[in-house]
Amino acid sequence: MSNKTLAIIKPDAVGNGFTGKIMDRIIEAGFKLQAAQLMQLSREKAEGFYAVHKERPFYNDLVDFMTSGPCMPMALEKDDAVNTFRSLIGATNPEEAADGTIRKDFAESIQNNAVHGSDSNENAQKEIAYFFTSNEILDY
Ligand code: ATP
Ligand code: MG
Numbered sequence: 001m002s003n004k005t006l007a008i009i010k011p012d013a014v015g016n017g018f019t020g021k022i023m024d025r026i027i028e029a030g031f032k033l034q035a036a037q038l039m040q041l042s043r044e045k046a047e048g049f050y051a052v053h054k055e056r057p058f059y060n061d062l063v064d065f066m067t068s069g070p071c072m073p074m075a076l077e078k079d080d081a082v083n084t085f086r087s088l089i090g091a092t093n094p095e096e097a098a099d100g101t102i103r104k105d106f107a108e109s110i111q112n113n114a115v116h117g118s119d120s121n122e123n124a125q126k127e128i129a130y131f132f133t134s135n136e137i138l139d140y
Contacts (some may be wrong), residue, residue, distance in 0.1 A: 004034070005081040005118045006127035011069035012112035014038070019072060022115065025102055026076065029088050034139065035075040035132045041067050049130060058111065065111055073131040077139075082124055085117045 009022050019038075027033065041049075046066040053059050078084055090101025094113055097104040107114040118124035128137065 003077055003079055003081050004128060005076050005078075005085045005124045006116070006131065007074045007076055007085060008116035009072040009074070010112065010114055010116060011065065011071050012108050013106050013114040014071055015069050016106070016108075018106045018114065022102055022106060025088070026074075029078075029084070031076040031078045031081070031085065032140070033074060034077050035128075035136050036072055037131070038070050038072045040070050043067055049127070062111060075128045075132055075137050082118050082121055086119070089115045089117050
């Protein structure tokens, strides 16, 4: 079973000064940080990342948002990382996110929802490789 997931602290949360608070929640929850880099996504990079949503009405606004400022992709390791991380962040819409979840506490809206988490082991592998080379993933 894969034990990795790709997280992104999104531009709203970085801009609002929540990067450290969100990383602390993640590490306190038992995830091991294996890679992290603050970066400004190009339009092409953001479009590629969200290509699965290309036909959705919110796609262009989502790409605008994801390129609006720096974000921080991270490779995380934990047993059952994908599911455990999605529980930690809560529902896509922060109004529906459970108390104590990262989105409940730090997200602004259904679009500006503070964090991304991979939705399957297969996508976690692909998404980690989309942002990091194997040399940049530190196993320790
Ligand atoms: P993520 O993939 O970022 O972890 P998710 O899996 O909870 O979030 P998806 O359905 O994959 O949600 O949507 C990807 C992203 O698109 C959401 O995180 C959010 O930023 C944006 N989004 C999703 N639905 C809407 C919507 N109805 N209106 C505006 N933005 C949306
Ligand atoms: Mg998703």
